[in-house]
Amino acid sequence: MDRRRFLQTMSGWSLGVLLAAMEASDREAKADGVGYVSPGFLRKPLPGACIQAQTDTEKTLAAVLDTVVPGPQTDPEGSPGAVEACSLNVLLDSTFPFLQYADLFAGMIDQISNDTHGSPFIALPYQQRIDVLVAAVDKVPLLRLAYRAIRSAFFGGAYNGIGLDYVGYPGPNLGYRSIPEFSFRKAVCQELTADGRMP
Amino acid sequence: MEAFDFVIVGSGFGGSIPALRLAQAGRKVLVLEQGERLTPQDFPQDWSFRAQARLFTTYTSKDYHVILRYGRGLGGGSLTYAAAMLRAPSAVFEYRDRDDYRVWPAAVTRSVMDPYFAKVEEEMTIERASWSDVPRAGGVFAMMLDKMGKTADRGMYPIHDCMQCGFCMCGCPFGRKKHLGHNYIPDAEQKGAQFRTECKVHHIEKDGDGWLVRYKDVHGIAQVVHGDGLIVAAGALETPAVLLRSKPWLPDLHPQVGKNLNNNGDVAFLFRIPETMPATYPYMGRNNAGVITYAFWEEHRITIHPGAGPPALVAAMDVYSEKDGPKVPLGYDFKHYVRDNYAKHLFPALAIGLTDGEGEVTVNADGIVEFVLPLNDRMKAYIDRVAGVGRQIAEANGAELLRTGGDTFEHGDAHPLGTCRIGDDDSRAPCTPDGELRGQKNLYITDGAAVPGGTGVNPSLTIAANAERIAAHILAKG
Ligand SMILES: Cc1cc2nc3c(=O)[nH]c(=O)nc-3n(C[C@H](O)[C@H](O)[C@H](O)COP(=O)(O)OP(=O)(O)OC[C@H]3O[C@@H](n4cnc5c(N)ncnc54)[C@H](O)[C@@H]3O)c2cc1C
Ligand code: SF4
Numbered sequence: 001m002d003r004r005r006f007l008q009t010m011s012g013w014s015l016g017v018l019l020a021a022m023e024a025s026d027r028e029a030k031a032d033g034v035g036y037v038s039p040g041f042l043r044k045p046l047p048g049a050c051i052q053a054q055t056d057t058e059k060t061l062a063a064v065l066d067t068v069v070p071g072p073q074t075d076p077e078g079s080p081g082a083v084e085a086c087s088l089n090v091l092l093d094s095t096f097p098f099l100q101y102a103d104l105f106a107g108m109i110d111q112i113s114n115d116t117h118g119s120p121f122i123a124l125p126y127q128q129r130i131d132v133l134v135a136a137v138d139k140v141p142l143l144r145l146a147y148r149a150i151r152s153a154f155f156g157g158a159y160n161g162i163g164l165d166y167v168g169y170p171g172p173n174l175g176y177r178s179i180p181e182f183s184f185r186k187a188v189c190q191e192l193t194a195d196g197r198m199p
Numbered sequence: 200m201e202a203f204d205f206v207i208v209g210s211g212f213g214g215s216i217p218a219l220r221l222a223q224a225g226r227k228v229l230v231l232e233q234g235e236r237l238t239p240q241d242f243p244q245d246w247s248f249r250a251q252a253r254l255f256t257t258y259t260s261k262d263y264h265v266i267l268r269y270g271r272g273l274g275g276g277s278l279t280y281a282a283a284m285l286r287a288p289s290a291v292f293e294y295r296d297r298d299d300y301r302v303w304p305a306a307v308t309r310s311v312m313d314p315y316f317a318k319v320e321e322e323m324t325i326e327r328a329s330w331s332d333v334p335r336a337g338g339v340f341a342m343m344l345d346k347m348g349k350t351a352d353r354g355m356y357p358i359h360d361c362m363q364c365g366f367c368m369c370g371c372p373f374g375r376k377k378h379l380g381h382n383y384i385p386d387a388e389q390k391g392a393q394f395r396t397e398c399k400v401h402h403i404e405k406d407g408d409g410w411l412v413r414y415k416d417v418h419g420i421a422q423v424v425h426g427d428g429l430i431v432a433a434g435a436l437e438t439p440a441v442l443l444r445s446k447p448w449l450p451d452l453h454p455q456v457g458k459n460l461n462n463n464g465d466v467a468f469l470f471r472i473p474e475t476m477p478a479t480y481p482y483m484g485r486n487n488a489g490v491i492t493y494a495f496w497e498e499h500r501i502t503i504h505p506g507a508g509p510p511a512l513v514a515a516m517d518v519y520s521e522k523d524g525p526k527v528p529l530g531y532d533f534k535h536y537v538r539d540n541y542a543k544h545l546f547p548a549l550a551i552g553l554t555d556g557e558g559e560v561t562v563n564a565d566g567i568v569e570f571v572l573p574l575n576d577r578m579k580a581y582i583d584r585v586a587g588v589g590r591q592i593a594e595a596n597g598a599e600l601l602r603t604g605g606d607t608f609e610h611g612d613a614h615p616l617g618t619c620r621i622g623d624d625d626s627r628a629p630c631t632p633d634g635e636l637r638g639q640k641n642l643y644i645t646d647g648a649a650v651p652g653g654t655g656v657n658p659s660l661t662i663a664a665n666a667e668r669i670a671a672h673i674l675a676k677g
Contacts, residue, residue, distance in 0.1 A: 068529050075531040090248065126530070134527050141263045147529065148515050149248075155537060156511030158247045166534075167510040168542045169482055172244035175362025175373070176334075176483040182363055183484070184477075185331045189341035192350040192493045196327040197316075198288040198656070199309075 049159065050086035060106040061091050063122045067129040068150045069163070074126050079166060086159035087150045098146055105146065112136050203229045206412045206426030208400045208441060210234075211275020212663040213432030213646025215383040216319070220670035222390035229424060230392060231414055233399040233433075234272035237380075242278075242370030246509045254279050254370060257612075258436060258568050264604070265572045266612045267462070269434045273396050276434070276659065277378035280613075281367050281487035282356045283504065284325045284663075285656040286316050288496060294652055296555045297577065302652040304623045304632030307668070315664035315671075322382050323357040325660075332361055334484025336546040339477060340505035341490045343470070347595040349494035354487060354504070355660075365507055367486040398422070401566070402445040403429060408640055428673070431636075432646035432666070435460070435615035436560055436568050439648060442619065442636075444566045451638050453629035460618050461556030462572055464501070464653045465611025466585045469513055469547050469601040470593055471520075471540060478543035481507045488546070491656065495588050501552035502656055503588070510541045516603040521590070525602075545601075549611050550585040553653045554578065556617040572610065614658050619644045620651035621665075634669035645669045 053062040062083055066074050071081030091098045098105070113121040113132045121132060137143050154163035157171065164171050176182040192198070205221050207214045210232040222228045235241070235253075243250060257268040270279035289309035294302050319325070333341070333353060341351040357377035358367075367376055374381075384394060397417035404411040410429040416422050431438050439457035446452050472479065481488075484507050491504040506512065514537045519526040558572035586602065593600040603609035619636070621644075622628025628651065630636055634643045645666040647658060654661040 069534050070531045075534065077531070077535070079534075081531075081534065093248075130530050133529055137527055144517065144527070145259060145263055147527065148517070151528070152511045152515040153248070154534075155514035156246045156248075156509060158249075164510065167514075167538050169510050171509075172366075173364050175364045177361065177363040179483070181335065181478070181480060181483070183331055183333055183335060184338040184342075187330050188338050189345040189349075189351045189490075191352045193352050196352055196355045197286045198352075198493050198496070 050083070051088045051092055053088060057103050057106040058088065058092070060110060060121055061102060062088055063129065064109060064133065065091075065150055067126065067133055068147050069154045070126070080162045082150050082154045085154040085162045087153040089159050090149050090153040091146065098149065101142065105140070105143065108140055109133070109136055112139070200423060200425055201229075202425040202427075203227045204426070205229070205428040205430060206231065206410065206424055207430040207432060208412065209275060209431070209433035209437070209646060210273050210379070210384065210394060211270075211432060211434060211646060212277060212379065212659055213434070213644075213649070213666045214430065215274065215379045215387065216663055216666040217430055217432070217643075217645050217670040217673070218392045218394075219383045219387035219390065220667070220674065222387045222392035224674050228387070228392040229426070230394045231398040231400055231412065232273050232275075232394060232396050234275075234396060236273045236396045237278060237370065239370070239372050239374045242366070242372045244364065244366045244369060244372060246369065246511055250369065258570060261569055261571050264574065265462070265610050267436060267570065267615050268612050269436060269615075273394060274379040274384060278370050278380070279368055280659060281485065281506075281657075282358055282376050283354045283487040283491070283657040284320070284323065284357060284660040285355055285491065287312075287654040287656055287661045288493070290496075290500065291553065291653065291655045291661075294553050296652075300624065300627060302620070302622065304621055306632055307621070312661075312664050312668065315667040316660060318667050319660060319663040320355075323663075324359065324377055324382070325355050325357045326359070327355050328353045328358075328489050332363070332485070333489030334363060334507050335478065335480045336484070336505050336507045337488030337490040339472060339479050339546065340470075340488065340492075340548065342476075343472075343592055343596045343598065344492050344494060347592065349492060351490045351492045351494070354489055354491050356485070356487070358485065361485055363484040365482050365484055365486065365509075368508065400433070400441055402441065402448065403431070403642075404445065404448040410642065428641040428643070430643045430645050432644070435618045435647040436570065438644060438646055439560045439618040440562050440566065440568045443562045449639065453637050455620075455627060455629045457560040457618050459556035459620050459651070460558030460560055460570060460572060461554065461616045461653055462558065462610045463614035463616055463658055464550070464552035464554040464581065465614050466550045466552075466582055467516060467547060467603050467609045467611050468550070468585075468589050469518060469545055469603070470589075471599040471601055472544050472546075473597045474544065476596070476598075479546045480542060481512075481546045482509060482542065483507065487657070496655070499552065499584055499588055500655065501550050501585055501588055503548055503550045504657075506547040506549060508547070510537060512547055513537065513541060513545050516609050518601050518603050521600055521602055548589070550589070551614070551653070551656060552581065552585065553655060554581050556620075556652060560618045616647045616650045616654070616658060617652055619648035621649050622651050633672040643669060643673060
């Protein structure tokens with residue numbers, strides 16, 4: 001079976017089945033000398049996918065997301081951002097610490113926004129939103145973690161592969177060792193130790 | 200009530216190693232592990248929060264500046280670590296803190312540790328990576344050092360026939376990374392040791408010269424077992440938590456339990472290399488990118504190793520360029536920056552070095568871990584030293600040093616140590632040099648909590664060798 005067909009077949013299968021098949025595919029790759037490519041089968045959005053912002057708090061949080069990692073409404077290049085990557089799901093996930101603070105965060109950000117620019121956050125243009133979010137970190141240190149979580153959700157592919165695709169991260173794969181670019185495959189530096197054990 | 204010669208809390212390096220040695224000597228051993236028994240099928244190539252939450256427990260410091268996490272499951276951190284297993288250099292064991300206190304016991308030197316290092320290397324089949332196993336990010340880093348006339352050494356790993364998929368820290372789906380479930384644990388089981396998973400220990404109580412261990416089993420039902428001896432090896436964050444939760448039953452608990460938290464001097468940063476250099480492809484290959492430099496050890500007591508991993512590894516941190524000054528990474532500029540640089544021009548690096556352990560683990564009213572790791576002047580001076588070295592490497596190569604963290608560097612999240620440290624001084628170290636908790640007969644600490652200070656390199660081999668050493672002592676005691 002050629003690699004493309006193999007991967008197409010695999011993409012419909014469960015991960016467990018795929019893993020069980022990897023040993024065999026590894027032998028195949030060695031035999032045909034072809035490098036591995038990403039099957040991309042984990043990239044599909046999960047069922048239920050993105051939570052849509054409904055309440056005022058959720059709308060403010062969605063605007064925060066669109067400022068931390070802007071999507072097509074805000075990014076002049078029109079590429080997807082945190083909203084498209086379902087990052088609102090992270091902030092509203094009951095297993096993460098933000099949900100209990102969601103109203104507090106949204107209220108706080110709106111308050112800073114009103115105090116400094118005379119409008120709620122959602123009504124501000126992009127640059128002013130950035131200023132508000134930067135100012136808010138000094139007042140609520142936990143926000144720094146919220147921003148990290150939003151970036152992680154996008155760049156880490158928490159709910160779908162939109163952020164991973166955007167950055168060009170191939171994701172799940174069968175190993176790169178056969179790909180020429182993987183390694184220089186030769187000594188590129190002197191070593192201090194003979195056996196890898198520092199005295 | 201069930202009774203054992205030894206009950207062990209936690210199945211990481213600190214727990215599984217004594218489990219094997221005690222079982223080999225004919226002792227009846229029970230290991231209680233809060234995590235699950237995982238197989239390669241449980242290690243999907245998935246960096247999402249949900250997948251990671253199954254494998255790791257994560258805590259944020261009280262001031263939200265530092266994140267620390269540990270791998271959970273039968274085999275502890277060995278399941279999901281990056282598997283660099285390096286001997287701590289001799290100077291580690293001679294380190295003296297700001298009070299001129301020798302942090303390691305005088306009797307525990309590198310030459311004393313060497314046979315135990317060798318034992319672990321043999322049991323875990325640790326070997327040096329070949330240059331063909333060094334991913335591009337590691338190769339580029341080594342080239343940068345070469346250009347300065349400095350050295351970089353290939354690392355040591357219990358990894359064989361690596362597929363180089365880049366998901367070691369999700370667990371290895373191909374079974375190429377040898378964790379404790381491939382060696383110490385099955386060997387111990389074969390010798391009769393019992394490992395019970397999804398059993399979370401709440402607290403311990405004295406029971407004559409032995410111990411009662413109270414835990415919730417896999418069904419959430421409260422259970423109690425007796426151990427003539429007890430080893431607490433729940434990791435540097437949870438070991439003090441188990442002991443501190445036990446304080447109502449242990450009023451004489453050593454006051455230093457939980458103190459001296461050391462993050463191994465971990466400082467994370469990134470290099471952005473110029474377009475003229477070969478691309479880094481940080482998504483390809485093992486997460487510990489194959490090399491480490493000892494070139495700055497003599498002068499600065501710092502080692503640096505490059506990493507490889509997903510975009511979140513570089514983008515989730517609060518990254519900023521030194522020339523711009525501290526900055527919260529927000530907006531489309533940052534998004535574009537990551538896209539334009541991640542795959543070819545960036546790679547993360549971790550400096551590890553010798554610092555005083557000035558943090559502390561406590562428990563809150565619910566008995567859950569809390570911690571602080573103060574960013575005081577000493578830590579700032581250390582971070583400046585690391586920055587100086589990083590800048591030197593960057594400048595020699597026309598590269599840029601990217602700092603992390605809000606107003607400083609980001610500490611690594613992976614190497615807590617020292618919260619129940621061994622040591623010579625009764626008042627400074629909760630444990631004797633041989634790992635017994637002072638004032639608590641037949642209770643030993645054998646994990647990262649017992650390792651008294653930074654290890655200069657990734658700590659697992661030192662934790663493991665120290666656990667071998669303490670196990671040998673327990674057996675010698677009879
Ligand atoms: C992402 C990551 C990458 C790493 N990479 C490396 C590396 O490349 N090289 C290296 O040397 N080190 C690495 N480390 C660090 C290494 O994993 C740890 O230093 C090591 O695992 C610590 O060993 P330990 O025995 O102290 O504790 P652990 O390995 O953490 O084991 C403790 C065990 O106790 C269990 N436990 C905790 N509380 C309880 C309780 N109340 N009841 C029952 N069980 C409990 C836990 O679930 C865990 O399984 C890495 C760590 C992380 C997080
Ligand atoms: S890079 Fe190697 S050790 Fe790491 S997960 Fe992939 S196959 Fe396993």
